[in-house]
Amino acid sequence: EAGVVQSPRYKIIEKKQPVAFWCNPISGHNTLYWYLQNLGQGPELLIRYENEEAVDDSQLPKDRFSAERLKGVDSTLKIQPAELGDSAVYLCASSSGLPSYNEQFFGPGTRLTVL
Protein backbone atom coordinates (compact mmCIF):
# COMPACT_ATOMS: atom_id res chain seq x y z
CA GLU A 1 0.00 0.00 0.00
CA ALA A 2 1.38 3.39 -0.98
CA GLY A 3 2.00 5.79 1.85
CA VAL A 4 1.43 9.53 2.04
CA VAL A 5 3.12 11.23 -0.90
CA GLN A 6 4.50 14.74 -0.71
CA SER A 7 6.25 16.93 -3.24
CA PRO A 8 8.62 18.55 -3.61
CA ARG A 9 10.93 17.03 -1.01
CA TYR A 10 13.10 20.13 -0.86
CA LYS A 11 12.48 23.74 -1.81
CA ILE A 12 14.78 26.75 -1.61
CA ILE A 13 13.31 30.18 -2.28
CA GLU A 14 14.07 33.80 -1.58
CA LYS A 15 11.97 35.70 0.92
CA LYS A 16 8.80 37.31 -0.40
CA GLN A 17 8.47 34.59 -3.06
CA PRO A 18 5.44 32.27 -3.12
CA VAL A 19 5.73 28.51 -2.56
CA ALA A 20 3.34 25.58 -2.71
CA PHE A 21 3.46 22.07 -1.30
CA TRP A 22 1.42 19.11 -2.50
CA CYS A 23 0.16 16.08 -0.60
CA ASN A 24 -1.61 12.91 -1.68
CA PRO A 25 -2.93 10.94 1.32
CA ILE A 26 -3.30 7.20 1.70
CA SER A 27 -6.17 5.94 -0.44
CA GLY A 28 -9.44 5.97 1.45
CA HIS A 29 -8.24 8.28 4.23
CA ASN A 30 -10.79 11.02 4.72
CA THR A 31 -8.81 13.07 7.22
CA LEU A 32 -5.77 15.04 6.10
CA TYR A 33 -3.43 17.13 8.23
CA TRP A 34 -0.72 19.68 7.53
CA TYR A 35 1.94 20.07 10.21
CA LEU A 36 4.95 22.33 10.56
CA GLN A 37 8.09 20.96 12.22
CA ASN A 38 10.92 23.23 13.29
CA LEU A 39 14.36 21.80 13.94
CA GLY A 40 14.51 20.00 17.27
CA GLN A 41 10.77 20.30 17.85
CA GLY A 42 7.75 18.10 17.45
CA PRO A 43 5.23 18.71 14.65
CA GLU A 44 2.63 21.44 15.17
CA LEU A 45 -0.76 21.23 13.51
CA LEU A 46 -1.54 23.89 10.91
CA ILE A 47 -4.82 22.62 9.51
CA ARG A 48 -7.00 19.52 9.53
CA TYR A 49 -9.44 18.49 6.81
CA GLU A 50 -12.37 16.11 7.01
CA ASN A 51 -12.96 15.37 3.32
CA GLU A 52 -13.14 18.82 1.70
CA GLU A 53 -13.91 20.73 4.89
CA ALA A 54 -11.23 22.47 6.95
CA VAL A 55 -12.48 21.59 10.45
CA ASP A 56 -9.53 23.03 12.39
CA ASP A 57 -7.46 25.86 10.91
CA SER A 58 -6.98 27.80 14.12
CA GLN A 59 -3.17 27.51 13.94
CA LEU A 60 -2.87 28.51 10.29
CA PRO A 61 -1.41 32.03 9.81
CA LYS A 62 -4.09 33.15 7.42
CA ASP A 63 -2.39 36.36 6.37
CA ARG A 64 0.15 34.41 4.32
CA PHE A 65 -0.82 30.73 4.45
CA SER A 66 -3.65 29.08 2.56
CA ALA A 67 -4.66 25.49 1.94
CA GLU A 68 -7.17 23.65 -0.18
CA ARG A 69 -8.48 20.14 -0.64
CA LEU A 70 -10.96 20.61 -3.43
CA LYS A 71 -12.05 17.04 -4.17
CA GLY A 72 -11.42 15.60 -0.74
CA VAL A 73 -8.31 13.74 -1.85
CA ASP A 74 -5.04 15.55 -2.45
CA SER A 75 -4.23 18.89 -0.89
CA THR A 76 -2.07 21.94 -1.48
CA LEU A 77 -0.54 24.24 1.13
CA LYS A 78 0.62 27.65 -0.06
CA ILE A 79 2.70 30.42 1.47
CA GLN A 80 2.64 33.87 -0.09
CA PRO A 81 4.84 35.71 0.55
CA ALA A 82 7.38 33.52 2.34
CA GLU A 83 9.37 34.93 5.26
CA LEU A 84 12.71 33.82 6.71
CA GLY A 85 10.93 32.33 9.73
CA ASP A 86 8.95 29.97 7.50
CA SER A 87 12.02 27.78 6.99
CA ALA A 88 10.96 24.40 8.40
CA VAL A 89 9.74 20.96 7.39
CA TYR A 90 6.11 20.81 6.28
CA LEU A 91 4.56 17.43 6.97
CA CYS A 92 1.35 15.99 5.62
CA ALA A 93 -0.46 13.18 7.40
CA SER A 94 -3.66 11.24 6.89
CA SER A 95 -5.93 8.96 8.89
CA SER A 96 -9.13 7.02 8.39
CA GLY A 97 -12.42 8.82 8.94
CA LEU A 98 -14.56 9.52 11.97
CA PRO A 99 -14.78 8.46 14.74
CA SER A 100 -11.18 7.26 14.76
CA TYR A 101 -8.49 9.91 14.64
CA ASN A 102 -5.88 7.42 15.64
CA GLU A 103 -2.80 6.35 13.80
CA GLN A 104 -1.96 9.33 11.69
CA PHE A 105 0.37 8.28 8.88
CA PHE A 106 2.93 10.86 7.88
CA GLY A 107 4.58 11.63 4.60
CA PRO A 108 8.32 12.34 4.28
CA GLY A 109 7.81 16.09 4.44
CA THR A 110 8.97 19.07 2.39
CA ARG A 111 12.00 20.89 3.72
CA LEU A 112 11.63 24.60 2.97
CA THR A 113 14.57 26.98 3.12
CA VAL A 114 13.83 30.69 2.78
CA LEU A 115 16.88 32.83 1.98
Added chain:
Amino acid sequence: EDQVTQSPEALRLQEGESSSLNCSYTVSGLRGLFWYRQDPGKGPEFLFTLYSAGEEKEKERLKATLTKKESFLHITAPKPEDSATYLCAVQEGAGGTSYGKLTFGQGTILTVHP
Protein backbone atom coordinates in the same frame (compact mmCIF):
# COMPACT_ATOMS: atom_id res chain seq x y z
CA GLU B 1 -3.87 24.19 26.81
CA ASP B 2 -2.45 20.72 26.25
CA GLN B 3 1.21 20.34 27.17
CA VAL B 4 3.65 17.52 26.48
CA THR B 5 7.19 17.42 27.86
CA GLN B 6 9.67 14.72 26.97
CA SER B 7 12.85 13.83 28.83
CA PRO B 8 15.70 13.50 28.43
CA GLU B 9 16.25 15.65 25.33
CA ALA B 10 19.01 13.27 24.22
CA LEU B 11 20.08 9.82 25.38
CA ARG B 12 23.17 7.89 24.44
CA LEU B 13 23.28 4.17 25.17
CA GLN B 14 25.63 1.34 24.49
CA GLU B 15 24.19 -1.57 22.56
CA GLY B 16 22.37 -3.82 25.01
CA GLU B 17 22.01 -1.10 27.68
CA SER B 18 18.32 -0.86 28.55
CA SER B 19 16.71 2.47 29.47
CA SER B 20 13.47 4.47 29.44
CA LEU B 21 12.20 7.66 27.85
CA ASN B 22 9.64 9.81 29.67
CA CYS B 23 6.64 11.76 28.38
CA SER B 24 4.78 13.96 30.86
CA TYR B 25 1.48 15.44 29.76
CA THR B 26 -1.32 17.79 30.72
CA VAL B 27 -4.56 17.45 28.78
CA SER B 28 -8.26 18.06 29.34
CA GLY B 29 -9.50 14.52 29.01
CA LEU B 30 -7.12 12.15 27.30
CA ARG B 31 -8.42 10.39 24.20
CA GLY B 32 -5.10 8.74 23.42
CA LEU B 33 -1.35 8.97 23.87
CA PHE B 34 0.80 8.18 20.86
CA TRP B 35 4.44 7.26 20.38
CA TYR B 36 6.16 7.86 17.06
CA ARG B 37 9.67 7.20 15.79
CA GLN B 38 11.30 9.69 13.42
CA ASP B 39 14.45 9.01 11.43
CA PRO B 40 16.47 11.90 9.96
CA GLY B 41 14.87 13.28 6.80
CA LYS B 42 11.70 11.24 7.24
CA GLY B 43 8.23 11.75 8.64
CA PRO B 44 7.21 10.29 12.00
CA GLU B 45 6.41 6.58 11.98
CA PHE B 46 3.58 5.35 14.21
CA LEU B 47 4.56 2.98 17.04
CA PHE B 48 1.84 2.77 19.71
CA THR B 49 -1.43 4.21 20.95
CA LEU B 50 -2.32 3.99 24.66
CA TYR B 51 -5.81 4.88 25.85
CA SER B 52 -6.03 4.44 29.61
CA ALA B 53 -3.85 4.39 32.70
CA GLY B 54 -2.31 0.98 33.30
CA GLU B 55 -2.27 0.05 29.64
CA GLU B 56 0.92 -1.41 28.15
CA LYS B 57 1.92 -2.23 24.59
CA GLU B 58 5.01 -3.94 23.20
CA LYS B 59 6.74 -4.12 19.87
CA GLU B 60 10.06 -5.92 19.53
CA ARG B 61 12.45 -4.18 21.97
CA LEU B 62 10.01 -1.38 22.80
CA LYS B 63 7.37 -1.29 25.54
CA ALA B 64 5.11 1.68 26.20
CA THR B 65 3.27 2.24 29.48
CA LEU B 66 0.77 4.88 30.59
CA THR B 67 -0.22 6.52 33.88
CA LYS B 68 -2.57 9.44 34.47
CA LYS B 69 0.26 11.95 34.16
CA GLU B 70 3.00 10.35 32.09
CA SER B 71 4.05 7.63 29.71
CA PHE B 72 7.27 5.69 29.48
CA LEU B 73 8.88 4.10 26.46
CA HIS B 74 11.12 1.30 27.69
CA ILE B 75 13.87 0.08 25.40
CA THR B 76 15.25 -3.34 26.23
CA ALA B 77 18.69 -4.37 24.93
CA PRO B 78 18.73 -1.66 22.22
CA LYS B 79 20.55 -2.04 18.93
CA PRO B 80 22.16 0.68 16.79
CA GLU B 81 19.16 0.53 14.43
CA ASP B 82 16.97 1.80 17.28
CA SER B 83 18.74 5.15 17.00
CA ALA B 84 16.13 7.79 16.11
CA THR B 85 14.07 10.60 17.60
CA TYR B 86 11.12 9.32 19.62
CA LEU B 87 8.09 11.60 19.73
CA CYS B 88 5.20 11.48 22.16
CA ALA B 89 1.83 13.09 21.39
CA VAL B 90 -1.50 13.43 23.19
CA GLN B 91 -4.96 13.63 21.69
CA GLU B 92 -7.70 15.43 23.53
CA GLY B 93 -11.01 13.70 24.05
CA ALA B 94 -14.57 14.81 23.50
CA GLY B 95 -15.57 18.01 25.26
CA GLY B 96 -12.14 19.56 24.93
CA THR B 97 -11.64 22.66 22.83
CA SER B 98 -9.19 20.89 20.54
CA TYR B 99 -10.95 17.58 20.05
CA GLY B 100 -8.93 15.23 17.86
CA LYS B 101 -5.85 17.43 17.65
CA LEU B 102 -2.44 15.82 18.31
CA THR B 103 -0.09 17.84 20.52
CA PHE B 104 3.51 16.64 20.25
CA GLY B 105 6.42 16.87 22.65
CA GLN B 106 9.81 18.02 21.43
CA GLY B 107 11.17 14.48 21.19
CA THR B 108 14.04 12.49 22.65
CA ILE B 109 17.03 11.85 20.40
CA LEU B 110 18.24 8.31 21.07
CA THR B 111 21.69 7.20 19.93
CA VAL B 112 22.74 3.59 20.43
CA HIS B 113 26.44 2.90 20.01
CA PRO B 114 27.68 -0.55 18.92
